[in-house]
Amino acid sequence: MLDDAISNVKRTRIQTVNREAILQAALSVFSAYGYRGATLDEIAEKAGMSKPNLLYYFPRKKSLYVAVLEETLAQWLAPLATMKADGDPADELSRYIDAKIAMSRDNPAASRLFASEILQGGGAITEFLHGPLKAIVDEKSRIIADWVAAGRLRPVDPRHLIFMIWATTQHYADFDVQVRAVLASDDETRFDVASETARRVILEGLLPR
Amino acid sequence: MLDDAISNVKRTRIQTVNREAILQAALSVFSAYGYRGATLDEIAEKAGMSKPNLLYYFPRKKSLYVAVLEETLAQWLAPLATMKADGDPADELSRYIDAKIAMSRDNPAASRLFASEILQGGGAITEFLHGPLKAIVDEKSRIIADWVAAGRLRPVDPRHLIFMIWATTQHYADFDVQVRAVLASDDETRFDVASETARRVILEGLLPR
DNA sequence: GTCTATACATGGATAGAC
DNA sequence: GTCTATCCATGTATAGAC
Numbered sequence: 001m002l003d004d005a006i007s008n009v010k011r012t013r014i015q016t017v018n019r020e021a022i023l024q025a026a027l028s029v030f031s032a033y034g035y036r037g038a039t040l041d042e043i044a045e046k047a048g049m050s051k052p053n054l055l056y057y058f059p060r061k062k063s064l065y066v067a068v069l070e071e072t073l074a075q076w077l078a079p080l081a082t083m084k085a086d087g088d089p090a091d092e093l094s095r096y097i098d099a100k101i102a103m104s105r106d107n108p109a110a111s112r113l114f115a116s117e118i119l120q121g122g123g124a125i126t127e128f129l130h131g132p133l134k135a136i137v138d139e140k141s142r143i144i145a146d147w148v149a150a151g152r153l154r155p156v157d158p159r160h161l162i163f164m165i166w167a168t169t170q171h172y173a174d175f176d177v178q179v180r181a182v183l184a185s186d187d188e189t190r191f192d193v194a195s196e197t198a199r200r201v202i203l204e205g206l207l208p209r
Numbered sequence: 210m211l212d213d214a215i216s217n218v219k220r221t222r223i224q225t226v227n228r229e230a231i232l233q234a235a236l237s238v239f240s241a242y243g244y245r246g247a248t249l250d251e252i253a254e255k256a257g258m259s260k261p262n263l264l265y266y267f268p269r270k271k272s273l274y275v276a277v278l279e280e281t282l283a284q285w286l287a288p289l290a291t292m293k294a295d296g297d298p299a300d301e302l303s304r305y306i307d308a309k310i311a312m313s314r315d316n317p318a319a320s321r322l323f324a325s326e327i328l329q330g331g332g333a334i335t336e337f338l339h340g341p342l343k344a345i346v347d348e349k350s351r352i353i354a355d356w357v358a359a360g361r362l363r364p365v366d367p368r369h370l371i372f373m374i375w376a377t378t379q380h381y382a383d384f385d386v387q388v389r390a391v392l393a394s395d396d397e398t399r400f401d402v403a404s405e406t407a408r409r410v411i412l413e414g415l416l417p418r
Numbered sequence: 419g420t421c422t423a424t425a426c427a428t429g430g431a432t433a434g435a436c
Numbered sequence: 437g438t439c440t441a442t443c444c445a446t447g448t449a450t451a452g453a454c
Contacts, residue, residue, distance in 0.1 A: 182368060
């Protein structure tokens with residue numbers, strides 16, 4: 001457990017504001033350079049305060065990183081939770097793909113922070129990966145397996161299907177510069193086309209004939 | 210243009226050996242921490258030599274990074290080049306997916322280095338992205354569009370299909386720790402299942418009925 | 419709560435002996 | 437070609453005034 005700055009309860013007005021500014025700046029810098037590549041200087045500047053002042057709120061770099069990560073993980077996990085066993089497979093998968101593409105469009109930094117942490121070994125979120133994440137994937141995999149067993153979906157390995165959806169949707173946040181380069185940049189419809197392509201390919205590939 | 214260490218021609222025996230050791234160590238460290246997060250200390254230690262000696266071969270951190278990146282980009286691009294217009298769409302797409310999954314299995318560090326560079330803004334490979342990469346994607350997109358026009362493939366946006374294949378296959382290298390956590394780790398068949406799942410979903414989704 | 423000053427470690431890079 | 441020693445900038449973190 002890391003000593004996480006000032007007591008979690010009873011924050012003054014200015015504390016709340018500053019904390020928010022710091023977390024936002026930290027998200028942007030950590031997601032761009034990873035934990036080791038990020039500097040407190042840059043974060044402090046982006047947050048509009050001095051470095052010692054930043055360290056007043058988060059006494060160590062690591063505690064700031066953990067705080068940002070925790071906020072992000074919850075967000076990252078949320079859409080999957082909405083997948084329902086009693087729904088229509090096509091609807092449920094469609095909605096999930098859409099929700100993840102929306103995340104890539106609306107909060108690319110969160111996606112990149114997560115990608116960066118995993119890429120760098122995931123040491124800071126080992127427990128999350130083997131705990132809550134594995135648990136929800138297991139649960140949703142059972143739902144997908146049931147759909148397959150009931151003939152409502154063609155045979156597929158549920159976990160690898162989930163990987164496929166994650167990979168495809170996150171690609172538009174994590175590999176944004178590459179996507180823009182290939183599409184000749186100012187194609188602002190790319191998220192819609194991405195969502196449609198993913199839905200069409202995956203659903204056509206999996207729905208029974 | 211960066212001054213890239215000792216003259217590119219006429220290397221002595223030991224120079225070749227050391228250069229190779231450095232490049233390999235650099236790949237491993239840069240891919241794990243990104244450019245800014247990587248340290249010459251760590252690279253030198255992994256390469257089994259002193260830091261000044263390393264700097265004798267690559268006088269600046271940046272020139273070493275560029276050298277490693279260039280080796281990687283060529284590798285990364287190679288499989289796509291083999292996609293032929295006069296082949297069977299199912300075969301061509303199958304082969305490409307397999308080749309990319311094989312890359313993720315056999316050279317995950319290369320995939321991660323590329324991912325890391327893109328994630329961090331891709332500043333070191335802007336020309337590659339807008340030049341050779343865009344060119345080959347344009348070319349292969351035309352092939353896919355022709356298949357669609359000829360009714361050999363169901364309607365799909367070629368570039369987004371390529372993104373989907375990239376994302377899905379690279380996921381197994383870039384997000385390895387997450388994949389292992391979810392699959393309960395020592396599932397050594399994961400690359401085969403991944404390849405089969407991707408091929409099945411994508412081909413079933415795209416081949417005409 | 420916020421600032422200035424500063425301690426102390428690490429990292430990139432160079433000098434010069436061998 | 438390789439090493440030791442070292443320079444200097446940057447980076448995390450603390451002390452203490454206000």
